[in-house]
Amino acid sequence: MYLTDAKIKAAKPRDKAYKLSDGDGLTLLIQPNGSKWWRYRYRYNGKEKMLSVGTYPDVTLKSARLLRVVFRDLLKQGIDPSQHRKQQKYVAMAAAENSFESVARQWWEHWRHARTERHAAYTLRRLEADVFPTIGDKQISSITAMDLLATIKKIESRGATDIAKRALSTCGQIFRYAVGHGLAERNPAADIKPADVLKPSQKTNYARLDHKDLPELLRRIDQYDGHPLTRFALKLIALTFVRTAELIGARWEEIDIESRQWRIPAERMKMRAPHIVPLADQAIEVLQDIRKLRADDILLFPSERRNGKTMSNNTLLYALYRMGYHSRMTGHGFRGIASTILHEQGYAHEHIELQLAHSPRDEVSASYNHALHLEPRARMMNDWASYLDRVKNGR
Template identity: 40%
Template sequence: MPLTDTQIRNLKPKDKPYKVSDFQGLYVTIAPSGSRLWHMKYRIDGREKRLSFGAYPAISLAQARKLRDDARARLAAGEDPGEVKKEEKRQKLLVQESIFAKLAEAYKSKAEKEGRADATKIKTEWLLGMAIDAFGNKPIAEVTSPMVLACLRMVEAKGNHETAKRLRAKIGAVFRYAIASGVVEHDPTFALRDALIRPKVKSRSAITDPKEFGGLLRSIDRFQGQVTTRIALRLLAILAQRPGELRQATWAEFDLEKAIWLIPAERMKMRMPHSVPLPAQALGLLKDLKRITGNGVFLFPSLRSMLRPMSENTLNGALRRLGYDGDEMTAHGFRATFSTLANESGLWNPDAIERALAHVDGNKIRRIYARGEFWEERVRLADWWAGYLDEVEAGSPN
């Protein structure tokens, strides 16, 4: 006899679960806890199987009968309703796992395992955060070129053309990760290559006149701020490495006896380890610095915490305090100064200068054979450059 809502509500729990039937295979199971669960019993290919519909009263009697009727219709069509339900659940999970935000997180996790630099990870987080805000809750297969372009246009409208370009590249990287994972087949950012305003290429400002550069070196020696900041500026001038590589340097990377600084691959822009010869002038500065920060991890710790390196704004800020604005000189500009004056000297192999700057040859085969070359010349180059700086600072460059 068919059940009624009153009967179901009045069913009392027992020590063991028990069933009360409705009709056409539908029944409710009453658990010892008092919960009431809908099930349907059916047979397919001679085997008895069971289908679950959920709990009463969340699933009413009328809804349970509707679900039973749908399952019986599938049986009549030769389908197994239990397998259909499993497949629908699997597809739903696939959709949930394929939303852009989840794939972006997976891409970031992959990049982290590959040992990307902290600065790169922070920038990636920031860029993809804008994309996630725009369409992160959508399945990646539903993210179209117009959707991506709308996100990019919002960035572009603020005049941030370089950021828009980089954001397009990061979104494309997530799509390529998804393509490799078999989640999607196309990258909608490919069609947007020519849709954005091209950012104007602006070289980092640098002083390349020896007399003017000598004036800068004298200003650095008179710097009234933190001693560690003054030493960092001097080391930037002598070693010509990227500001981020210097300010994040750890004492463990330096062998002062062998006069070498070995920067590990994970901290290098091109993900390759880089060795830097240390001339006598650099060694003198490092020994002075070791008396100040040698008990910590970083050469240039933050003023707020010895566990963090100096802020990325510190060195440019120091140059501004010395009276050099962003159109005259930047922390990164010391590299351009070195490259320009070392090349103009005509004393050194241009490839040795490029290797000193950790610039990677675009020719992979040539790079493999050149990896160990130029070291001895680079040691002589480093000594010459440090001596040349002493001369320009004194006002008498050769």
């Protein structure tokens, strides 16, 4: 008698396990605890063997019978169903280990140590949001240029052209890593040039004022009635024109009042090389004002929540909004203003670029360039602070 669902459901557990047969080697083993296990018994090379097929009702009667047909076909081809299943599991496991997502995460672990924590985390988030959902489970060696193209076009379709370009660049780095570790034979990203497949994007510069509006901005900063630490942060960024992230992450251990230098370590710099900011008298005065607030013994600009974190990137931006500069000025804008005015005043382009930490850095030159031309740069920073005082006071 063949099994039916009704008969299986009616089967009750006994003190000892017992079997119900469906014929042709397929049986259902009823355990004393009530679980019901499918078994397939067969002979291979003259030996009787047994293969577990799963439990009922997860594996239905219909599914168990279909598996029996598959196993019988394998036996007709001279293939042991048990060995075949082990091989399939190995292939699936190998495919998972060499999936694009798995290799990408290996690459990220290798790559992230030379980047800031924030940048590394952002790159991984973008992969998880934009790339893994489409090609993450594909074996990396099987991914084609068309697979990549479909992925980046999907990103572009929501209007994120710049993110699509960065995704393609990141994928290219992952494939180079895979090729270098013998996990893929070639890099399909090399076949795709962004300009050929993506719409051109309009480059948007950071909002910044014209230099003629700078005096009024400096006066408004002096009169800012928000948190004093925010006012001092705006003063210091105007005097040093560092990047916003470099400013808010400043630590007291980086400040050397005696040598009149702010030494920013490589791990906090975008270019991943140490950077020296010469401090003018006006910058020293701002630092002393910050110290008087006794806001934090480690961070110059701690979060108001006192949670060990720095103030938000948006703190300076919102302060500028409050002063009437919405969409007209950002923290980054101080860098552009300083660069323009210092070039107009005849300071050496090389000195300005070094002070902006724009200069290309490589592993050999990084530790050399950050201290290059310190004396003329210090004079330039003193002159810059004096210039800000003059224009602020209408002279």
